[in-house]
Amino acid sequence: MDIRHIDAEPTAAERDAIDALLGPPASSWDGGERGSERDAHTAVGGAAAREQRHLLVPALQALQQRIGWISEGGMGYVCRRLSVPPAEAWGVATFYALLATAPRAKRVLHVCDDIACRNRGAHAIEHELERTCGAAIAAEPRGERVALGEGDVAWMHSPCLGMCDHAPAALYTEAGESPREVLLGNVTPSSAVHALTRHDPGLDSSGTAVLPQRGDPALVLLARCGTVDPTSLDAYRTAGGFEALARARAKGAEWVIAQLNDARLVGRGGAAFPTGRKWEAVRARPETPHYLVCNADESEPGTFKDRVLLTQDPFAIVEAMTIAGFATGCNVGFLYVRAEYPLAAVRVQNAIDACTAAQLLGDFRIEIRRGAGAYICGEETALFESIEGKRGEPRSKPPFPVHVGLFGKPTVVNNVETLANVLPIVRLGGAAYAATGSQGSTGTRLFCLSGAVSRPGVYEVPFGTMLRDLLAMAGATEPTAILLGGAAGTFVRGDEIDLPLTLEDARAAGTTLGSGVVMVCGPGDDLHDMVRRIAGFFRDESCGQCVPCRVGTVRQEEALHRIAAGKTLGGVAAELALLDDVGVAMRDASICGLGQTAYSAVESAIKRLRLYEEVGR
Amino acid sequence: MTATPLVQLARPSRPARPPVALTIDGQSCTVEEGTTILQAARSLGKEIPTLCYLETLEPVNACRLCVVEIEGARVLAPACSRAVEGGMKVLTASARVRHSRRLVLELLASSVDLSTAPGLAELIDEYGAQPARFGESAPPSNDGVRDASIPGHHVVAAPGTAATVAQPVKVDNELYVRDYAKCILCYKCVEACGPDHQNTFAIAVAGRGFDARISTEFAVPLPGSACVYCGNCIAVCPTGALMATSEHELRAAGAWKPEVQQTTDTICPYCGVGCTLSLHVQDNVIVKATSPLENDITLGNLCVKGRFGWQFVQPKDAAAGEGRD
Numbered sequence: 001m002d003i004r005h006i007d008a009e010p011t012a013a014e015r016d017a018i019d020a021l022l023g024p025p026a027s028s029w030d031g032g033e034r035g036s037e038r039d040a041h042t043a044v045g046g047a048a049a050r051e052q053r054h055l056l057v058p059a060l061q062a063l064q065q066r067i068g069w070i071s072e073g074g075m076g077y078v079c080r081r082l083s084v085p086p087a088e089a090w091g092v093a094t095f096y097a098l099l100a101t102a103p104r105a106k107r108v109l110h111v112c113d114d115i116a117c118r119n120r121g122a123h124a125i126e127h128e129l130e131r132t133c134g135a136a137i138a139a140e141p142r143g144e145r146v147a148l149g150e151g152d153v154a155w156m157h158s159p160c161l162g163m164c165d166h167a168p169a170a171l172y173t174e175a176g177e178s179p180r181e182v183l184l185g186n187v188t189p190s191s192a193v194h195a196l197t198r199h200d201p202g203l204d205s206s207g208t209a210v211l212p213q214r215g216d217p218a219l220v221l222l223a224r225c226g227t228v229d230p231t232s233l234d235a236y237r238t239a240g241g242f243e244a245l246a247r248a249r250a251k252g253a254e255w256v257i258a259q260l261n262d263a264r265l266v267g268r269g270g271a272a273f274p275t276g277r278k279w280e281a282v283r284a285r286p287e288t289p290h291y292l293v294c295n296a297d298e299s300e301p302g303t304f305k306d307r308v309l310l311t312q313d314p315f316a317i318v319e320a321m322t323i324a325g326f327a328t329g330c331n332v333g334f335l336y337v338r339a340e341y342p343l344a345a346v347r348v349q350n351a352i353d354a355c356t357a358a359q360l361l362g363d364f365r366i367e368i369r370r371g372a373g374a375y376i377c378g379e380e381t382a383l384f385e386s387i388e389g390k391r392g393e394p395r396s397k398p399p400f401p402v403h404v405g406l407f408g409k410p411t412v413v414n415n416v417e418t419l420a421n422v423l424p425i426v427r428l429g430g431a432a433y434a435a436t437g438s439q440g441s442t443g444t445r446l447f448c449l450s451g452a453v454s455r456p457g458v459y460e461v462p463f464g465t466m467l468r469d470l471l472a473m474a475g476a477t478e479p480t481a482i483l484l485g486g487a488a489g490t491f492v493r494g495d496e497i498d499l500p501l502t503l504e505d506a507r508a509a510g511t512t513l514g515s516g517v518v519m520v521c522g523p524g525d526d527l528h529d530m531v532r533r534i535a536g537f538f539r540d541e542s543c544g545q546c547v548p549c550r551v552g553t554v555r556q557e558e559a560l561h562r563i564a565a566g567k568t569l570g571g572v573a574a575e576l577a578l579l580d581d582v583g584v585a586m587r588d589a590s591i592c593g594l595g596q597t598a599y600s601a602v603e604s605a606i607k608r609l610r611l612y613e614e615v616g617r
Numbered sequence: 618m619t620a621t622p623l624v625q626l627a628r629p630s631r632p633a634r635p636p637v638a639l640t641i642d643g644q645s646c647t648v649e650e651g652t653t654i655l656q657a658a659r660s661l662g663k664e665i666p667t668l669c670y671l672e673t674l675e676p677v678n679a680c681r682l683c684v685v686e687i688e689g690a691r692v693l694a695p696a697c698s699r700a701v702e703g704g705m706k707v708l709t710a711s712a713r714v715r716h717s718r719r720l721v722l723e724l725l726a727s728s729v730d731l732s733t734a735p736g737l738a739e740l741i742d743e744y745g746a747q748p749a750r751f752g753e754s755a756p757p758s759n760d761g762v763r764d765a766s767i768p769g770h771h772v773v774a775a776p777g778t779a780a781t782v783a784q785p786v787k788v789d790n791e792l793y794v795r796d797y798a799k800c801i802l803c804y805k806c807v808e809a810c811g812p813d814h815q816n817t818f819a820i821a822v823a824g825r826g827f828d829a830r831i832s833t834e835f836a837v838p839l840p841g842s843a844c845v846y847c848g849n850c851i852a853v854c855p856t857g858a859l860m861a862t863s864e865h866e867l868r869a870a871g872a873w874k875p876e877v878q879q880t881t882d883t884i885c886p887y888c889g890v891g892c893t894l895s896l897h898v899q900d901n902v903i904v905k906a907t908s909p910l911e912n913d914i915t916l917g918n919l920c921v922k923g924r925f926g927w928q929f930v931q932p933k934d935a936a937a938g939e940g941r942d
Contacts, residue, residue, distance in 0.1 A: 002816070003818065003843070004817075004819075004842075004843035006834060072834075072835055075834070075835075085811075085818030085819075085821075085843065086834035086843070087818055087819055087820050087821040087832070087833050087834045087842070087843065088811075088818060088821045089834065090821060090823055090832060090833070090834040090835060091821035091822050091823045091832070094768060094823040094824045094825070094832075095768055095823075095824070095825050096768060097767070097768045097769035097770075101835070102765065137767065137770075138767070138770055138772070156770070157770065159769065373768070373769060374768075374769075374825070376825075391822065391825075396678050396695065396698055396699075398699075398700075536771070536773070539771055539826060539827065540768075540769045540770065540771060540826060541769065541826070542825070542826040542827070543825050543826065543829070544802065544822075544824070544825045544826045544827065544828070544829030545677075545679050545829075546678075546679050546680070546681050547679070547680050547681050547682075547721050547724055547725055547801070548681055548717070548720065548721060548724065550802070550826060550827055550829065551724035551725065551727070551728050551827065552720070552724055553826070553827070554728070554780050554827045555724065555727070555751050555779070557773060558751065558752070558773065558774060558776075558779060558780065559751075561773055561776050562752070562776045562777060564776075565776035565777075567776040567777045569750065569751075569752055569777070578750060578751075581716070581720060582720060582724075584716060584717075584720075585716060585717045585720030585721065585724075587692070588684070588692055588693045588713060588716070588717045589681040589684045589692070589693050589717035589720070589721065590681070590692075591678070591679075591681075596692060
């Protein structure tokens with residue numbers, strides 16, 4: 001490949017940031033000093049450099065963290081180091097919301113105004129920031145010079161930050177030699193302004209989860225959360241940690257998979273695929289290597305359970321990944337954690353380091369990859385693309401990941417909560433595990449309670465628990481509607497709460513448990529506004545690859561705005577028919593689950609809540 | 618939209634693959650394993666419309682116009698890339714299929730200028746698509762605005778109007794123009810510029826969602842990019858978003874007359890490869906050079922000389938439509 005590189009030179013700081021990640025360049029061929037006699041006669045790089053393509057996103061993140069944006073010189077240097085065509089790197093850099101490709105303030109507050117936070121005070125924060133710090137960044141000011149002094153700060157709107165239990169939330173990012181990323185909960189207008197203008201966000205609150213059931217002896221997945229020090233390997237081992245791994249190794253890989261099958265464990269990310277079958281399929285593939293991916297890109301609005309597990313019980317995820325690697329024949333596991341969870345990444349890295357130092361992982365290696373602001377990367381094949389250093393565009397399936405996955409190899413992808421279930425299954429045995437729950441839905445499930453409840457947080461209950469009882473636990477007194485399964489899920493009415501929370505009952509009732517979201521709407525909440533926000537979310541997060549989703553999400557949002565503004569094209573009924581036409585095409589013809597579910601919540605608001613009947617015809 | 622079978626001469630022979638039996642619209646057929654549904658349907662003489670598909674490129678199945686229904690499947694499948702499976706029952710024109718195709722056409726036609734896209738008007742008629750149902754088009758954006766959009770952030774068009782990709786034409790070199798108001802984001806140009814043909818990698822898809830666009834790095838003009846002006850992107854563009862300047866200027870002057878044009882095949886005079894050149898001649902003046910897609914040497918590709926280096930045949934002002942005696 002003969003790449004024409006960018007002429008602009010990197011600054012010393014940009015070069016430092018990249019070299020800190022990649023090491024110094026080996027020759028002038030990959031960005032080192034020119035003029036060496038050897039380099040004039042010997043070609044260096046080529047395929048070896050291109051094989052490092054998977055470091056493209058980490059390299060762009062290094063620039064973002066050090067400089068605050070990605071300049072031509074900085075990106076050009078990354079391209080030389082990794083042998084990536086600049087246009088492709090540009091395509092990647094402009095895909096992710098947390099990478100800036102034009103000059104931007106070093107300190108940015110990303111204010112969540114998604115469905116949970118907007119009903120809990122996000123707008124007041126935004127108004128105050130607008131008054132004191134100016135308008136939100138809404139378009140890249142290309143071509144203009146932006147003052148980037150020390151006092152320069154900016155703020156932006158953000159999709160769900162996974163802090164619905166601490167709504168309203170914000171993410172503070174500060175670029176520089178000691179970059180900072182702090183996820184903040186229970187933000188007030190004055191604390192937001194203080195964090196930004198004084199450069200003083202305070203402590204990250206994403207690890208101080210509200211755990212209403214803390215200490216309850218019935219807890220399985222949350223047993224250690226809030227009670228065992230998440231930063232101490234000794235504490236984890238004292239609490240029984242690594243017993244499951246020892247047992248798995250003693251019994252063998254096939255035994256482990258048999259237990260998963262006996263347990264009838266299904267994935268907790270939303271698709272509910274049988275985990276044992278997935279593991280078996282990867283284990284049986286003759287191609288090598290096999291890869292394991294832990295999907296910690298929890299970005300579904302209203303979902304924060306994985307954040308709690310990652311920050312409160314990171315050793316358990318490391319142990320479960322090691323068991324999964326052992327059972328499926330993987331030597332490397334990637335944990336892809338969303339960009340908005342900085343503390344989770346720190347806690348898991350600490351756990352990996354401690355376990356590696358104690359030689360608990362054997363020859364299994366875990367690498368953390370951080371997202372860069374893209375909901376779509378929670379889709380498993382988009383996640384692979386992202387790890388491989390590409391735009392997070394989902395692949396066409398088949399082939400499925402168990403056959404052709406990460407780097408084209410057989411890959412097992414599991415959600416964080418799914419992996420957390422592996423430990424009790426190995427410890428108790430599959431049959432004993434399956435004694436909890438229903439025939440079709442075994443074990444316990446984490447639910448993310450937020451919205452109009454007095455005790456928001458993650459709740460662990462056996463499958464089959466009534467929605468009514470779960471709502472009572474969280475203190476939902478007057479639910480007018482409940483969003484189940486997140487933005488990709490459906491609304492149910494406040495009078496539909498006699499629903500046993502199992503996969504099969506949810507399906508029969510025409511709804512979904514999805515990623516475990518139970519967002520409660522109360523009498524004071526503006527449901528129309530919430531539905532429009534969901535539509536805007538899908539428009540923002542569509543990767544843009546296929547027509548039904550790329551344009552359909554736009555037309556869906558426009559129709560809802562027309563209804564809201566009373567400027568319908570031919571009346572509300574005509575608009576609802578149009579929404580249904582677009583929605584059905586998105587569901588039927590989109591490449592991936594994002595487009596296929598982009599109409600789901602809107603449809604339930606129309607047909608189940610009958611939200612638009614009162615608007616008039 | 619018509620199937621153009623590729624000459625197979627240049628391809629190494631491969632061992633025959635096992636047969637797979639399936640039915641398409643109730644008709645049985647048996648094809649080799651690895652055949653796509655589109656190929657299988659065409660072998661039965663069934664036409665499935667495509668936009669982003671081209672025989673010479675890796676399918677990206679992004680436009681979703683070619684979707685078909687597979688019995689028992691939850692969602693529709695892209696015929697251009699989905700391989701047949703034994704026992705598959707495919708419906709190529711069911712109500713579900715026609716609904717999605719109609720919507721794809723409506724969504725595209727309401728957001729993109731398809732006026733120079735061959736065959737699209739006929740398809741829109743055939744499927745009864747009504748792109749105007751989404752409201753009047755919102756005003757076009759100024760030059761560079763879409764290039765500077767921030768992923769994950771958007772502005773909603775004024776109620777009653779429909780967002781479009783309308784924007785000024787990018788004219789930054791003498792050889793070809795980029796009119797992204799006509800771009801349906803089929804990825805063909807990126808593939809032709811990249812690994813499928815040219816290996817120049819001058820352009821890629823940038824941004825995301827409705828703001829996704831074809832771009833050079835930092836949206837620099839083509840002369841500052843890696844572009845080598847082979848024009849192979851023009852050759853694969855299905856909508857006329859990428860167009861030789863000669864054609865663009867004649868169209869702007871209202872003097873583009875395909876009905877009187879003649880196409881003459883010859884061999885490119887520049888080097889020993891011997892690429893077939895198709896010279897498009899209007900009023901005795903060359904107005905465009907292409908190469909046949911089915912030519913097994915070029916696969917439709919040329920280099921800058923073959924595609925644009927024909928001015929020596931005639932004074933340049935002649936190509937601009939002045940004519941000569």
